[in-house]
Amino acid sequence: MSQSPEMRASDVERDRVAAVLREHTAVGRLTMDEFNERLEQLYKSKTYGELARLTADLPDVDLRQRQVAKVPEAAVAKKQHAGMRAAWGAWAMASSINWAIWLIISVTSGDMVYPWPLWVMGPWGVILLVSSVFGGNEDNKKKS
DSSP, X not given: OOOOTTSBOOXXXXXXXXXXXXXXXXXXXXXXXXXXXXXXXXXXXXXHHHHHHXXXXXXXXXXXXXXXXXXXXXXXXXXXXHHHHXXXXXXXXXXXXXXXXXXXXXXXXXXXXXOTHHHHHHHHHHHHHHHHHHSOOHHHHHHO
């Protein structure tokens, strides 16, 4: 079955076009600026027609025959959810800032100030730890 230009494209098709664009950049048909512009347009594209326009001025490549690198299932299962990684990053940043403030106050006051950053990072960290350990991977739950 041939795809009409109005049919919606999937992430797999976008990945195939990205691989083709990388190859054309590697052999010098596209500059890095052109590649970056097309890549930005690529991930905004929704239909086969929009994908085809990105490679219309390049030599033909059969996108259906392109092999996309597959990630092993075990690696996907171990991969932490992007939202959880962001939450841990926010926790680490807030904890670092609070400890830096505590250290500055302790040094400038001349005595050790009560380690109040523990009250900021402790409960938050425990909640994140429990969510990370027992929360599971949301992507795997959707597949089940």
